[in-house]
Amino acid sequence: MTRPDFSLLAATLAAETPDPQPWTLPGGATARWLDVGALLIEPAGAPHADLLLSTGIHGNETAPVEVVEAILADLFAGRLAPALRLMVLLGNPAALLAGERYLDYDLNRLFDGAHARHAGTREASRAAQLEALAAGFFADAGARRLHYDLHTAIRGSVFEKFAICPYLDGRAAPAEQLAWLEAAGVEAVLLHSAPAATFTYCTSHRHGADAFTLELGKARPFGHNELARFSGIDRALRALIAGGDVDRHATPRTLRGFRAKFDIVKHSDGFRLHLADAVENFTALPDGMLIAEDGEVRYVARGGEERILFPNPRVKNGLRAGIVVEPVALA
Numbered sequence: 001m002t003r004p005d006f007s008l009l010a011a012t013l014a015a016e017t018p019d020p021q022p023w024t025l026p027g028g029a030t031a032r033w034l035d036v037g038a039l040l041i042e043p044a045g046a047p048h049a050d051l052l053l054s055t056g057i058h059g060n061e062t063a064p065v066e067v068v069e070a071i072l073a074d075l076f077a078g079r080l081a082p083a084l085r086l087m088v089l090l091g092n093p094a095a096l097l098a099g100e101r102y103l104d105y106d107l108n109r110l111f112d113g114a115h116a117r118h119a120g121t122r123e124a125s126r127a128a129q130l131e132a133l134a135a136g137f138f139a140d141a142g143a144r145r146l147h148y149d150l151h152t153a154i155r156g157s158v159f160e161k162f163a164i165c166p167y168l169d170g171r172a173a174p175a176e177q178l179a180w181l182e183a184a185g186v187e188a189v190l191l192h193s194a195p196a197a198t199f200t201y202c203t204s205h206r207h208g209a210d211a212f213t214l215e216l217g218k219a220r221p222f223g224h225n226e227l228a229r230f231s232g233i234d235r236a237l238r239a240l241i242a243g244g245d246v247d248r249h250a251t252p253r254t255l256r257g258f259r260a261k262f263d264i265v266k267h268s269d270g271f272r273l274h275l276a277d278a279v280e281n282f283t284a285l286p287d288g289m290l291i292a293e294d295g296e297v298r299y300v301a302r303g304g305e306e307r308i309l310f311p312n313p314r315v316k317n318g319l320r321a322g323i324v325v326e327p328v329a330l331a
């Protein structure tokens with residue numbers, strides 16, 4: 001992958017109200033800004049799918065922004081011809097500019113209406129705006145609705161690239177999607193066990209999208225990403241956008257499955273996490289280990305099969321400070 005010659009962040013920050021005038025891309029597709037950090041690209045012919053690609057939901061996670069920028073640069077130059085309807089959303093431009101996960105509140109805890117409980121924060125109004133853009137996009141969509149929300153993680157990980165499938169209200173994750181993720185270099189998938197206020201739960205639950213949060217490596221500032229490490233997802237997205245053959249009967253072969261067993265919640269400033277900063281995502285937790293405690297509440301590992309994901313004692317009180325996961329067979 002080469003570094004893109006188009007900056008979605010710079011283009012987004014250049015105008016408070018983007019020019020809504022559509023323009024034609026080489027090959028006949030059209031592009032237009034729908035709102036701040038929201039681009040819609042429509043193919044010249046009938047679309048084979050409707051794809052929402054979101055990135056920069058967290059302002060410290062910059063590599064996926066560069067992956068998407070490189071794809072956009074090629075679409076704009078006619079080096080890549082879209083065969084699907086594509087909406088690109090740059091989640092939190094102000095936080096990206098600051099290089100921070102968020103400014104006032106974690107944006108990925110404010111979807112599916114949760115923004116109403118945090119009115120007045122900058123992220124609450126952005127979550128409402130992104131939710132409305134997603135609703136508008138999927139209102140005009142066909143049957144094949146996709147949403148990939150691209151992230152990188154604060155910690156290193158036993159599985160460098162992994163996907164998170166939001167709670168599917170009792171349905172199984174589609175095997176064809178899991179196979180696509182595997183082909184994109186994803187090594188493991190976490191299946192959530194409960195609704196959440198994340199962007200992917202919102203688009204899955206409200207709009208019937210096959211939606212996944214993708215964790216593609218370690219979070220680093222702009223200018224410090226090794227883009228070669230993102231070539232798998234880059235290739236897979238380009239093939240999808242170009243309308244490459246999709247095997248609807250494909251099944252995953254090597255992908256490891258996990259399910260969320262319980263959340264570790266930070267209730268107060270007294271929260272203590274008993275894991276060093278160097279502990280990676282998906283590290284196994286020995287039976288009986290005290291993972292964290294908060295006053296009377298103690299989080300203890302049971303059975304020896306459990307692993308830790310996203311341990312973070314610095315989240316706001318009331319939010320998830322880690323997830324304990326366990327292996328599960330993928331159907």
Ligand SMILES: O=C(O)CCC(=O)N[C@@H](CCC(=O)O)C(=O)O
Nearest residue numbers: 108153154155164198213310312
């Ligand atoms: O590295 C971390 O601690 C967080 C990485 C990240 O932003 N993960 C997402 C996962 C969303 C989901 O559960 O679908 C998040 O925490 O928002």
Ligand SMILES: [Zn+2]
Nearest residue numbers: 058061151152
């Ligand atoms: Zn993130």
